[in-house]
Amino acid sequence: MGPVFLDTDLLDGLVAQARTAPRRRAHHNLHSDLGAPAQRLLVAMEPDSYVRPHCHLDLDKAETLIVLRGSVGVLIFDAGGAVAETRVMRAGGAILGYDVPPGVWHSIVALESGTVFAEAKAGPYIPLGEAEWGRWAPPEGDPAAAAYLAAMGKLFTLA
16 A cells, blocks of 8 residues: 545545535545554535534543644533633644644534545544533534534634
């Protein structure tokens, strides 16, 4: 297996997939399988894609994200669900990524159509447990999720 080059064709294809996907995001895994010790992937995400607030309780599951295209609004929450901090990460901007340690409640919002980011965290992939989801936020697919996403998005303005 040879190198994978992260070129505009790859990103354009991923964006096209996200725009037609039911969840309005698409992944391109760079790791070989879900059991790999490092989970590395590209994610294309549209502004109407909902990422429920969550945290990673496993002490090895810090999450690193670097924006390659577009912009992402980051929300950090306290344990009760109040927004404690927001930041805008932008490709080529002053803040272009984050590293969120385990135990920090967070979510993201794509602020522009065609947003793409690289994400990495320790493997193997294990779905989040019930205690890792923000109980104050509706689950994905819940009718209230669209209103919650809209409220999160209103916390950001692009200059």
